[in-house]
Amino acid sequence: MPVDAAPIRAEQMKLLAELTHQIKTSREYESCIKALMKAKGLQPEQEAAVRVFARDFMRQKSLPAAFVQEFTKHTNEATCIWNKAKETNNFRLFMPILKKTIDLMQRKADYIGYKNHPYDALVDEYEPGITTAELDTLFSDLKDEITPLVKGAKKGKALEIKSSLKEQLEVCHNMLEAIGYNFNRGRLDTTSHPFCQGYHPFDIRITCRSAHPSIFTQMLTTLHEAGHAFYEMGLPPEAHGTPLGTYVSLGIHESQSRFWETRIGRSEAFWKFFLPKLKAKFKKDLGKIKLNDFMSGLNFVQPSFIRTDADEVTYPLHVILRYEIEKELLTGELHVKDLPERWNSSMKELLGITPKTDTLGCLQDIHWSVGFYGYFPTYTLGNIYAAQMFEVFSKKFPTWESRVASGDFDFIHTWLSKNIWSHGSRYDAGDLIRKISGKALTAKPYISYLTHKYC
C-alpha cells in the first residue's frame, strides 16, 4: 500500500468494524441466536456452531460501544508513541500510555466477566476456553524444565550462504510446490514482516521477508506461514463464514505453523530431501557440506534479547516472561514504572543475559501498544499443541521420516485435515487435543522434544 494511504484505509477499516459490530450486537441478531439456542433437533455440529455464535455474541455485547471507541482511539495513539519510545529507547515516554492501557484492560476484563482471574477474560478472546490456572500449570512445568537446559544446550553457529532475494523466492516457491501448497489458491510475496493472510478459503496468501536474511531462515519462515495457510485452506469451504469454517483459536492456528516449521522443517528427514536440491543450486557454498553439519547449523541454542529471533529452546521462555508480567500488571502486583527492572531481572534469571536498553527489552514488541493483552501465551500454546499432535502423528506413521525424506508430504496433509482442519471450530481447543491424543493438554511432549533434541 502506498505510504500516504494509511489514514483513509484506517477510516475504512473502522467503518467496516463498526458496521459489523452493529449487526453482530443488534436485537435481530440476538433474537436469532436465542432462537437457535432453544432450537430442538439440531445436529451435533450445528449445536457446536450455535455455541460459538453465542459465545462470540456475548463477548461483543458485553463491551459498551463507548468503551470500544475509547479503546480504539487509545491504541491508535499508543502505537505511535510506542514507536517513538522504542526508537529513542525512552520507556518514560511510553509509561503513561501503558498505564492507561492497563486501566482499559482491567475494565475490559470486568465488562467481559471472569470466574477466577481477570486474565481469564482477556486470554479467552484469543484462546477460547483456556484458563489462567491451566496456563500457570503448563508454563511453570515448561519453565522448570527448560530454564536449566539453556546453559548446557547444543551451541552452534548459523550456517550462511550468499543468495539473492530472487534465488530465495525461487527456492521457497519450489519448496512450497513440493510440500503441497496450492498456488491456484494462494501466492508467495515479500513483505517486511512475514505473514499469512486469508481472504476466504480459496485465497490464502503468504509472504516471506523482503529484507532477505539467510536462505535457511527464509525457508523456515515460509514453512511457518505455509502451515498457517494449509490450515485455512483446509477449513471446509462450504462452512465459510460460520464457526464450522473457522479456525479454533490462535493457539491451534500456531500449532499448524509450528508443526510444519519445527517438526517437519527442522527435521533431518526434511533436509535429506531438500539439501541435495540446494546443493545443486548453490554448488560452491554447499557442495561439500555433510547433512550432520548442516543440521548443527540449523538447530542450536543461543540466548538472545529479541523474541522473534529466538531459537526453539529459549523462545518459550521469552513468552513466559511476558505472560507473567501481563498478569502482574493486570492485578496491580507490578507497577508500570517497575516494568523495565522486572523485565531485566527475569531475562537474567531465565536466559542468563541482560538487555542494555529497553528497546532490546520491554519495548521490543508491538502487542502492548495495540492492546493485544492475553495474546502472547498463544505462541507457546502453539508449540505445546503441535508437540502433543506430533506425538500421535509419529506413532501413527512410524516411517514418517523415510516418507518425508523421499518427498512424500501428502500423508501429512491427510492426517492434519482429518484431525484438525476439517473440524473448523466444532471442538474447543481443549476438546480437540483430547480427541486427537486421548489426553488433556500437557506440556510433556513439548518438553520431551526440546530435551531430546537440544541436550
Add this chain to the structure above:
Amino acid sequence: MPVDAAPIRAEQMKLLAELTHQIKTSREYESCIKALMKAKGLQPEQEAAVRVFARDFMRQKSLPAAFVQEFTKHTNEATCIWNKAKETNNFRLFMPILKKTIDLMQRKADYIGYKNHPYDALVDEYEPGITTAELDTLFSDLKDEITPLVKGAKKGKALEIKSSLKEQLEVCHNMLEAIGYNFNRGRLDTTSHPFCQGYHPFDIRITCRSAHPSIFTQMLTTLHEAGHAFYEMGLPPEAHGTPLGTYVSLGIHESQSRFWETRIGRSEAFWKFFLPKLKAKFKKDLGKIKLNDFMSGLNFVQPSFIRTDADEVTYPLHVILRYEIEKELLTGELHVKDLPERWNSSMKELLGITPKTDTLGCLQDIHWSVGFYGYFPTYTLGNIYAAQMFEVFSKKFPTWESRVASGDFDFIHTWLSKNIWSHGSRYDAGDLIRKISGKALTAKPYISYLTHKYC
C-alpha cells in the same frame, strides 16, 4: 489474485453491491435526499452535490431488485459463454445470450425512462446528461471527416527495440516520477490488461502490461493510466465519498488519460525530453536515431481489426461502428443474427478491411457480455473532450512545447487541477467543457488535431 479465488470473490462483491443498493434505495436515504432537495440556503456546490445525489438515487430506485438480480445472473453466465464463443470463433453460441442481453437492455431503458431515444437511458449511466441526438451529431461529423483520411494518412512502421520487462518498468517508473506521479499515493505494477484502480484519494494505483510489448507502447500505456490516476489524485480529498469528490463521467475521465497519452505523450516536445534518456539507456538500438524518424515510428495510421490496438485515426471509427450497432440492436432495427454481417460491411466501409473471423470482429470486446451497453461512446468522447480542453490549454500556454521539452510538467497539473480535477462532479460534463472553453461540446478541435497530425 489466485485463479481459484474468483467465485467467492464474486459472491463477496455481490454482497457488498446488494448492501450498498439496499442503503442507497432505503426510505431513510430517500427522505434525506428529499429533505436536501427542499433545503434552503445551500451553497452552489452543495446544490450541485444534492443534484447528483438525487440523480443517482432516481437511477438506483428505478430498477427493481428482481431485475438487478436477473441482470447480474445473466451477465455472469454471458461472460463465460462469450469467452468460449470468442475462443472458438462461434458466434452462434453467443447469439441467444446476446438476444437476452438486448432484451434486458430494452427493459432497463424502459425502467429508467427517456425522452427521445431508449439509448439515452443507457448512455446516461456512464455519461450523465449526454443525449443520443448529441452523440449522433458529434459522431457523424467525426465519421464524415475521418473516414476519407484513413487511406491517405501517414503510413509507417512501429519502432521496436529489445527490452526486458524489468527495463520497461524502470523506464516507466522514472517517467512517472518526472511527470509528477506521486508514489506516496500510488504504485506501478504489471497485469495482463493495464488499468488504473483508485481505492481512495491517497491510494490510486496503475498497471502496465505484464506480457511486455514494445517499450514505447508500454510508456504510452503508462501515460494513459497516469492520466486517469492524476484525475483521481486531484479530486478534493475532503469531499471523498460525495459527488464533489467524484469524477464527472467516464468521458471526462477518459479525457484525462487521452490528454496525457496523446496530446503530451505523442508530442515531439515530450520526446525531446525523454528520447535522450532512452538513448543513454539503450545506446545500441537508439543511439543514432533522429527525433524525426523516431516520431514517424510512433505516429502513423494502419487500419487493423482490434480496437485496443488501433492508431489515433482509426480508433474513433472502431467506436462509432459499435455505437451505431448498439443503437440499431436496441431499437430492433438490426437483428442479432445479422450482427456479423453488419459488422464486417461497416469495417469494410470505414477502414477498408474485413475481418476473417468473428473473433477478430464482433466477438472481440467483453462489453456486450458484461452488459456495458452505452459505454463505448465514452472512449471517443474522451478524445473529443481532451482536444477541446487542449485547445484552451495550448492558447493559455503558447510555450508549452518548450516547457515540456525541458521537463517541466507542473504547469500542466496546475491547469488541469484548476479547470477539471478540483471541481469533482460540481458541473456536468457539458457545463464543464463550456466553462473551460466557452463553447458547447464540439468534435472540431479533435478533427483538426487528427487532420493536421496525420495528413
